[in-house]
Amino acid sequence: MVKYNAEMAEFRLKYPTWAQDVDIPKETLTKTAALTAGDIGSTDLALAPTAKVAKVDKKFKNLFNKVVKLNPAGIKEAGNEYKYFYVLTYLPDLQWVQLGPLVKNGVFGSEKSSVEGRSKWVLVPEEENKEVDITASVCEIVRARGMKRTTDADDEEWDIADVMLSPLRRKNGDAKMKVSATLVPHKILSHNTQVNAASTIGFKGMNDNHSTRDYAPRGIESPSVVIRETVFRAVPYAKEGQGWKTGSITILDV
Structure with missing residues (x-):
């Protein structure tokens, strides 16, 4: 827990513009910074002035393991190269996410009869360094489901059901x-x-x-x-x- 708090303090100092301004006592920051310096090797934090940290919004979305798209504000910040993203990392108390972009990779075959013929979405390879770090407030959850049920997101394949943009073709019996x-x-x-x-x-x-x-x-x-x-x-x-x-x-x- 000490390490987690130290990492949060360092993050808030690194990205002060993401947060609403809230003053905290200088002695609190100094104590946290000292723990951080001893735990993760940072020496500059102990000399930092009074910091501004984020208020925690209790009404946040649950973005764990979700497929999302960006709203207009998010597209303005991150660009429109990709339409859909998988949430790789989510820090709810900071409302911060790291997103991995998704791309089409063929279609599902007859072995997945419920989605046969529909686009198969996979993560962009990690070595391409296309991950996006952004505030969670610009993320909109998209209806999607993993079809491989693997524990490694790099090997997962998703069926994305963004019905307003891509009307679905389904066999009888799949209606909901x-x-x-x-x-x-x-x-x-x-x-x-x-x-x-x-x-x-x-x-x-x-x-x-x-x-x-x-x-x-x-x-x-x-x-x-x-x-x-x-x-x-x-x-x-x-x-x-x-x-x-x-x-x-x-x-x-x-």
């Missing part, structure tokens, strides 16, 4: 997110029927009997993209001479 929408027909059925909307709304090539634009869901952002890249499952009903009723559309998600 539901969105209500109104089905608007361009033509009326002439007989009583119950239809699986996957064959009616579907995307091009899913069912030759219906055009992609025969029926369109309302209330979903960029429906043309969603319809093209996302499988829908629903059970709308129709009576003779009537159109579709409001149905529940299931977007296949992780």
